[in-house]
Amino acid sequence: MKITFIIQDLFQQGAQYVTALMARGFYEKGYEVDILVSQAHKELLNAGNTPFEVPSAVKFLIMPSRRARYNISYIHSYIKHTIVDAIVVMNSTYLHALALASIGLRHKTRYCYVEHNSILPKLADNISITKRFVNKLTRSRYDCFMSVSKGSCALFERLMGLNEGVVKAVYNPVLDNSYYDKLTKEPSCDWLQNKTMPTMVAAGAFSEFKGHLTLFEAIRIANETTSVRLVIFGKGHLQKKYEKWIVENNMQERILLAGHTSNLPAEIKRADAFIVSSKRESFSVVVVEAMAADIPVISTNCPYGPPELLKDGQYGILVPVNDSKAMAEAIVNQVKNPRRPAPQEAWDSFTVQKVVLAYEKAIGLI
Numbered sequence: 001m002k003i004t005f006i007i008q009d010l011f012q013q014g015a016q017y018v019t020a021l022m023a024r025g026f027y028e029k030g031y032e033v034d035i036l037v038s039q040a041h042k043e044l045l046n047a048g049n050t051p052f053e054v055p056s057a058v059k060f061l062i063m064p065s066r067r068a069r070y071n072i073s074y075i076h077s078y079i080k081h082t083i084v085d086a087i088v089v090m091n092s093t094y095l096h097a098l099a100l101a102s103i104g105l106r107h108k109t110r111y112c113y114v115e116h117n118s119i120l121p122k123l124a125d126n127i128s129i130t131k132r133f134v135n136k137l138t139r140s141r142y143d144c145f146m147s148v149s150k151g152s153c154a155l156f157e158r159l160m161g162l163n164e165g166v167v168k169a170v171y172n173p174v175l176d177n178s179y180y181d182k183l184t185k186e187p188s189c190d191w192l193q194n195k196t197m198p199t200m201v202a203a204g205a206f207s208e209f210k211g212h213l214t215l216f217e218a219i220r221i222a223n224e225t226t227s228v229r230l231v232i233f234g235k236g237h238l239q240k241k242y243e244k245w246i247v248e249n250n251m252q253e254r255i256l257l258a259g260h261t262s263n264l265p266a267e268i269k270r271a272d273a274f275i276v277s278s279k280r281e282s283f284s285v286v287v288v289e290a291m292a293a294d295i296p297v298i299s300t301n302c303p304y305g306p307p308e309l310l311k312d313g314q315y316g317i318l319v320p321v322n323d324s325k326a327m328a329e330a331i332v333n334q335v336k337n338p339r340r341p342a343p344q345e346a347w348d349s350f351t352v353q354k355v356v357l358a359y360e361k362a363i364g365l366i
Helices: 014-028 039-046 068-081 092-101 121-125 129-141 150-160 177-183 212-222 239-248 264-268 285-292 305-309 324-336 352-363
Strands: 002-006 032-037 059-062 086-089 110-115 144-147 199-203 229-233 255-259 273-276 297-300 317-319
Touching: 002 014, 002 092, 014 032, 014 285, 014 352, 032 039, 039 059, 068 092, 086 092, 086 352, 092 110, 092 129, 110 150, 110 352, 129 150, 144 150, 144 352, 150 305, 177 264, 177 285, 199 212, 199 264, 212 229, 212 239, 212 324, 229 264, 239 255, 264 285, 273 285, 273 324, 285 297, 285 305, 297 305, 297 324, 317 324
Parallel strands: 002 032, 002 086, 032 059, 086 110, 110 144, 199 229, 199 273, 229 255, 273 297, 297 317
Antiparallel strands: none
């Protein structure tokens, strides 16, 4: 059998990481696997960036443009001339592009979409007439819709005008042999290699919805009574704003912007807690990685992923969104009275093998 994934590129972001894991998982199960990527992938590769790893037998096809609309004819030709059992779109950029590319083609290929983003409720409710028409066309072309949390399933149904229950909740894969191999490595960050005080770890793109400035303020408040550090892995357009905040608040010895890491499990395992400060999340790969590394998790009670993964506080500490004082209190409490890590049942269902099976069932391949 053959499965094809469509995504903008295979670098750095969560959906890209999941795509690489799924490609690996389907290949290991005996599938032939193609991945269609845009010119953005080629540009990042030429700039010296390292993509997420997939087996060498997985075939990469680079489409002619960065823009999805200009790749529609390429996708149409690919479908027309390729025998493939299922095509799975892994980011919203290509949701409508595949629907338009499939017009006029009749065969047994199943068209599927996985919603990875954390949609805002107002976006789901305020749809233009033109958008409603496009959504109707898209609904008619797809055989399967999935999303990575129950909450985001409901929002995507509202966004697309789908009946309740049509979108299937299929959580992201996180754990495979590669994860456990990384967990055996030593951290590269000096603050984690040679800890001189309790140290928290966070990770994610430097963007507004991650709520990192709230986390920084929480670390500042916590240090009024308890010495504690934060190491945050990632990069993004707010880098200079973060650097300025750290200097202005004299937190250079308490907050470290550690850049991108290709081995987060090794860094996480030395943390006293892993922290998610997001304003919203559709899932949260890093929450599962932290739980599987036996590290306690402190997270905002944001829509939609972390509260589901932490079973509304059963497997970790939840605090209100944008509340630096509550976050600081949770951090201090974790330092003084450490909460035990989540049990194996909290993360055992996020293996690649189990998620591949869930995809097969949702798509209708078995």
